[in-house]
Amino acid sequence: MSEAQLGAPPFEVIDKRFAALVNGVAKLERLYTGCRWAEGPAYFAAGRYLVWSDIPNNRIMRWDETDGSVSVFREPSNNTNGHTVDRQGRLVSCEHLGRRVSRTEFDGRITVLADRYQGKKLNSPNDVVVKSDGSVWFTDPAYGIDWDYEGERAESEIGRCNVYRIDPASGDVALVADDFERPNGLAFSPDESKLYIADTGATHVEDGPRHIRVFNVGEGGKLKGGEVFATCTAGLFDGFRVDEDGRIWTSAADGVHCYEPDGTLIGKIRVPEVVANVCFGGLRRNRLFICGTTSLYSYYTLVRGAKTY
Template sequence: MTGQPDGTGFEVHDPRFSALFAPHIHVERLWTGARWCEGPAWFAAGRYLVWSDIPNNRMMRWDETDGSTSVFRSPSNNSNGNTVDGQGRLVTCEHLTRRVTRTEHDGSITVLADRFEGKRLNSPNDVVVHSNGSVWFSDPTYGILTDYEGDVCEPELGGNHVYRIDPADGSVHQVTGDFVQPNGLAFSPDERLLYIADTGASHLPEGPAHIRRFEVQGDGTLRGGEVFATCQSGFFDGFRVDREGRIWTSAFDGVHCYDPDGTRIGIIRIPEIVANLTFGGAKRNRLFICGTTSLYAVYVFANGTTMG
């Protein structure tokens, strides 16, 4: 299934983007056969990628050593976002069970959060882990709106927010209060900033389709929240930040790259709606991209951070 698909390539909007790839580099399709790919997470020690196929209720695994793809977990409770914590453990957002879990090294599963103030979460969507061990996740309602990616349920909470799980006692703290549908999130390289996508435009004609930028305070709260970038093709979903602070984000036409100053400097065209992406490979300079039905990859002259 590996090959260079039509409709892919680098589109330069600013000279700064030209320095991030070579003319001979091309996008590869590594695998296809999903209904909605999401949540890629790179495991450096094993040289493999895990991602979610939400409607098919499974997680997939791509092995860098031989290029094979297999089912990692099925059923997966309609898993969505995934990441790897500082100890190399898988952290997962599950729509069906409306919880955030951690897969331990022995394969057992620990529930990190499934409620806030006694009420069930909506449907945890995406997740990142801070170097201090705190787990941050978004909780929109996508997994309870239909039976396609979970079970239809009435929300118990009064809104859709981002939460932080305290590493010391496991307590859950709400850190945002004005999002329509919080989605992807990522820290800046120094972890002083947290970027959060709002995909409210998916259900509201005039809803938000942007990424906001917050300052992370010492006590785990957020300050600010100005709009960093507004999507010009659908809406942003999952994204990652490289070591220079550039944002590489999903969109309907591919991966959009933003300089830290907010300028969109280029696009990697993908012939499917892109839901999420992550950096991987030995040098974290390979971008793994979750298209609607397929997993893509491309090498870039940028390196992802070790977290996320």
């Protein structure tokens, strides 16, 4: 499917700092449409392609940057949600139906990284990042077991929605945060001294959290702090990524919101659908890929994504 240019520059400058980050010539481009709920984009620089989840349709899609073609990367996919690329260039995925975090090896085999905590099944891993030491960090809300739409309804064996770390040497799964209603997207700051985690608890709790919290990352993966970094002004934050200067580019109901490291909302990329997740990619990491409900979009920024993604 050919790319469709969607009108005038889509950005909104709230703080003058944002004007230096957006390209007045670039347009929001729709690269594909036809999903039920697009999520979890991950860009593979070596192959110049992007994969993302179409969760209810139980498939992973693949978009080729060299010719704009779209194909099915994997079907069925165990209702995958978030993806990332590890430091060796392998795909790491959160599976709702499998209730696990898995890795796709170079030969196509699937390795299970985590499916239980203290002998109990995980809920439905949602989003994942890999730190430079090889540790894998993921959130585990219950969206994939709450209903049959994006997984299979089941009781939570753990009884809570937590955030976990997989040790790179032993493979042990450690609990790193247990005070969330529905932990969702997460990302490290460029120097990995901070970890940002979204809480979308408002989906299940009246006046519940719709914010991103920020933690200091200590030795051995210990988290400290957890103050609210920003509260969403349009819908909910879901997935997000960080640019090389530490700004947060996060999904929201009206597009992508950009926050300075001091927590100031400085601007938005307007998208005509509710946005679920984003990632940076392209030859210079300056292309922001956006999963917006039924469609995959992109927009060229004037900044680059952090090298950790």
